[in-house]
Amino acid sequence: MANSNLPRRIIKETQRLLSEPAPGISASPSEENMRYFNVMILGPSQSPYEGGVFKLELFLPEEYPMAAPKLGRICLDILKDKWSPALQIRTVLLSIQALLSAPNPDDPLSENIAKHWKANETEAVETAKEWTHLYASGE
Amino acid sequence: MGISLSRRRPNNHHHPQNPSSQLSSSYPTDQPSSSSSTPNYVFAANAPYSYSHPPQNSYPHPPAPPLPPQYYQYNTCGVGMNNRLNFYPPSYYYGSQNNNNNGWHGIRPPPMVSQTPVVPVPYVDHQMAKKIRNDVNVHKDTIKIEADEENMEGLLVSLTLDALVDGSITIIYFAKEGVDCSFTPLYPDARMLVRVPFQKGLGQKFRQPSGTGVDLGFFELDDLSKPSPGEDVFPLVILAEACLPLPLSDEQFDHPRPATSNAQITQAIIEKNSAGAFQAKVIKQILWVDGVRYELREIYGIGKSSETSFDDSDPGKECVICMSEPKDTAVLPCRHMCMCSECAKELRLQTNKCPICRQPIEELIEIRVNKVDQ
Numbered sequence: 001m002a003n004s005n006l007p008r009r010i011i012k013e014t015q016r017l018l019s020e021p022a023p024g025i026s027a028s029p030s031e032e033n034m035r036y037f038n039v040m041i042l043g044p045s046q047s048p049y050e051g052g053v054f055k056l057e058l059f060l061p062e063e064y065p066m067a068a069p070k071l072g073r074i075c076l077d078i079l080k081d082k083w084s085p086a087l088q089i090r091t092v093l094l095s096i097q098a099l100l101s102a103p104n105p106d107d108p109l110s111e112n113i114a115k116h117w118k119a120n121e122t123e124a125v126e127t128a129k130e131w132t133h134l135y136a137s138g139e
Numbered sequence: 140m141g142i143s144l145s146r147r148r149p150n151n152h153h154h155p156q157n158p159s160s161q162l163s164s165s166y167p168t169d170q171p172s173s174s175s176s177t178p179n180y181v182f183a184a185n186a187p188y189s190y191s192h193p194p195q196n197s198y199p200h201p202p203a204p205p206l207p208p209q210y211y212q213y214n215t216c217g218v219g220m221n222n223r224l225n226f227y228p229p230s231y232y233y234g235s236q237n238n239n240n241n242g243w244h245g246i247r248p249p250p251m252v253s254q255t256p257v258v259p260v261p262y263v264d265h266q267m268a269k270k271i272r273n274d275v276n277v278h279k280d281t282i283k284i285e286a287d288e289e290n291m292e293g294l295l296v297s298l299t300l301d302a303l304v305d306g307s308i309t310i311i312y313f314a315k316e317g318v319d320c321s322f323t324p325l326y327p328d329a330r331m332l333v334r335v336p337f338q339k340g341l342g343q344k345f346r347q348p349s350g351t352g353v354d355l356g357f358f359e360l361d362d363l364s365k366p367s368p369g370e371d372v373f374p375l376v377i378l379a380e381a382c383l384p385l386p387l388s389d390e391q392f393d394h395p396r397p398a399t400s401n402a403q404i405t406q407a408i409i410e411k412n413s414a415g416a417f418q419a420k421v422i423k424q425i426l427w428v429d430g431v432r433y434e435l436r437e438i439y440g441i442g443k444s445s446e447t448s449f450d451d452s453d454p455g456k457e458c459v460i461c462m463s464e465p466k467d468t469a470v471l472p473c474r475h476m477c478m479c480s481e482c483a484k485e486l487r488l489q490t491n492k493c494p495i496c497r498q499p500i501e502e503l504i505e506i507r508v509n510k511v512d513q
Contacts, residue, residue: 007461008462084497
């Protein structure tokens with residue numbers, strides 16, 4: 001039912017995501033609801049998240065593309081006030097991948113971790129590596 | 140003088156300012172030195188993205204000639220429409236309201252403040268482009284200043300042009316623009332003005348005859364590398380006229396250009412490259428068609444949509460919003476051609492920001508590239 005009236009844009013984006021996936025990113029739509037995507041982003045090499053597989057859920061609201069995709073708790077301006085309908089699922093996921101390469105402790109989701117990161121980056125990076133290994137090693 | 144930051148607020152457009160009259164009438168240009176004159180802009184349909192236009196290294200053998208260009212007329216509705224809002228300028232951009240002396244050159248508007256409270260989306264004009272025909276087109280990326288093998292002091296201008304009729308090229312160094320697209324050499328030296336006829340033909344190469352060149356070493360590099368403060372004098376002006384040359388006289392250039400004499404004018408500065416050779420850099424192109432002066436602008440993204448018929452699988456040609464229809468609507472003042480007309484109408488109900496650059500939308504212009512009305 002939910003898939004019967006899917007806008008052409010969503011179909012096209014999905015086809016392109018599947019046929020030409022961005023390196024280190026996979027996004028596949030759920031069979032029950034084509035607006036719902038299971039996403040996996042590989043931790044970028046040379047980042048503390050290297051070797052990790054980060055799973056996300058992405059949902060395209062009814063207003064999409066006039067409104068941004070819904071993506072859990074990620075602090076990224078293009079998912080909020082800087083959304084533009086010229087952006088796509090692919091560009092959003094690439095932005096998240098880039099955020100893993102260059103975390104922004106000045107605009108954090110978690111205040112505590114940002115504080116730690118700014119106070120002692122080496123230690124924070126170690127924690128990030130550990131947690132990546134513990135929680136995101138793809139098991 | 141005629142421009143201020145506040146004039147740019149989109150709330151100028153809360154009320155339709157009689158858009159039909161803007162569409163149907165093209166007012167003749169005033170005297171260019173008048174700051175209250177309203178520039179007309181035209182947009183080149185075949186303007187490529189700057190990055191998709193590789194330098195023509197094999198210059199003496201230019202690529203296959205393109206189709207003669209079509210231009211789309213856009214009459215601005217007032218001085219509030221200016222073109223200095225380009226946050227993402229291409230490698231070259233045409234940045235000047237005509238001849239205003241208000242010291243605005245190069246000033247960028249302040250960055251947009253993201254915390255701006257959401258206000259009701261202002262009315263924006265949505266209008267159709269009107270085509271005008273240009274008989275002569277100088278490819279601005281092909282203009283070169285070359286050594287004259289027979290006279291090493293003289294430098295010759297070469298270029299590639301499309302001409303649908305016979306006509307002439309006039310090269311003027313330090314030419315001042317006067318009333319109705321007339322151009323006068325600032326320095327009374329015959330060498331400052333050279334006029335050469337050409338025959339019609341697309342993609343033809345033009346080169347100033349040997350022996351007629353100018354020794355640019357005579358000038359200060361500083362004078363060559365920028366227009367006069369009011370932008371009425373450019374170091375190099377190339378007039379491509381769509382008519383046979385009349386007997387050349389200095390007087391003729393003091394007179395307003397006849398409405399029947401269609402022309403394309405290229406205004407350039409001259410710089411030295413790293414190898415020490417002079418090179419021309421085009422700043423502005425002007426069309427004089429049926430007695431109206433237009434400034435030529437590029438639209439970003441239009442090249443992709445005009446190349447061939449719409450192909451559903453090419454992401455460069457499709458509307459960025461629905462990704463289904465060919466894009467045919469450009470946003471002004473940022474000149475991003477990125478949407479189909481339906482999505483543009485939908486978008487303007489919800490936001491006043493350009494999807495590409497997020498700059499405020501002042502107007503939307505629909506450009507039907509592939510529909511040729513003969």
